[in-house]
C-alpha cells in the first residue's frame with residue numbers, strides 16, 4: 001500500500017534508528033537525559049529562542065502553550081481551520097478553561113484587522129478577556145498553506161501593541177521554511193511560543209518541542225508534568241528527533257515537488273474538481289462521492305483520507321519512492 005493519509009505514517013530510516021539506539025539517556029524529569037538536553041538546545045538555537053521542552057506530541061505542546069499563556073475564562077483568537085480548535089479534543093476548554101473566537105478567512109491566513117475585530121472590550125466586565133492569538137503554519141486544513149514572513153511580522157507587532165500573546169502551531173513549520181527560505185530565527189523573534197513536530201514531515205517516530213523564553217519554558221515544564229507528559233529515558237526518541245532536524249529538513253523540497261506533480265496530474269483529469277495548488281506537501285481535491293473515491297484508491301493500492309465534506313487529502317512524505325509517486329500519478333490520471 002502507498003500510504004498518503006498523512007506524513008505521520010512514516011517509519012524511521014535505518015540511519016535514524018541507529019542514531020536512536022546510540023542515544024545517551026537519563027531521567028528527563030530530573031533534566032538528566034543528555035540526548036533530550038541536546039535536542040532542546042539544538043532546536044532552541046535553530047529558532048533563536050532561549051529554551052525548548054521535549055514533549056510526546058504536538059497536541060501536548062500546543063495545549064501546554066495555551067495553558068501557560070491564559071487564565072480560565074480567557075479567549076483564544078484563532079482561525080476556524082485551526083488544529084487547536086478542530087482536532088485537539090476540545091483541549092483548550094478542558095485543559096485551560098478557555099473559549100475561542102474564530103476567524104473565517106481564505107487559506108487560513110488572516111490580517112491584523114481580522115484579529116482586531118475579534119478583540120473583546122477590556123473595560124467591559126461582561127466580555128471575556130482576549131489573551132492569545134494562534135497562527136498555524138503551515139495550515140493543515142487549508143491544504144498546507146504558508147504564511148509570508150511579512151504577514152506574521154504585522155500580526156506579531158499588532159499583538160504586542162494590544163498585549164496579546166502569540167503562539168505558533170508549527171507542526172509543519174519546516175515545510176513552510178523550506179518553501180519560503182525564511183530563517184527560523186526570524187520566527188523565534190516574533191512568537192511568544194512555538195510548537196514544532198518531529199514526527200510529521202521530518203520522519204521521527206515520536207515527539208514535539210515547545211520553544212520560548214526561559215521563563216515560559218519553566219512554566220511549561222510544570223504544565224507538562226501536570227498533563228502526564230514527563231517522560232524518563234526518552235532520549236532514545238530525542239535521538240530520532242535530533243537526527244531528523246539535522247538530516248531531514250532540506251529533503252522536504254522533494255515532498256513539495258511531488259505534491260505539485262500529483263496535483264497537476266489530478267488537474268488534468270476532468271472528473272476531479274477544485275484541486276489545490278500545493279504550497280507544501282498537502283494535496284486537496286473535491287470528488288462527487290468521497291467514499292467511492294477512497295475505496296477506488298484503496299483497490300488500487302493507495303490509502304488516502306477525507307478532509308472535510310467531499311474533499312480527499314493526500315500528504316507526501318519521507319517514505320515514498322519515485323516509483324510510488326509515478327504509480328499515484330497513473331491512478332490519478334484515470335480516477336473517475
Ligand SMILES: Cc1ncc(COP(=O)(O)O)c(C=O)c1O
Nearest residue numbers: 057058059060083136140169171
Ligand atoms: C497543524 C497540527 N498541529 C498539531 C498537530 C498535533 O500533533 P500530534 O499528532 O503530535 O498530537 C497536528 C497533527 O496532525 C497538526 O496537523
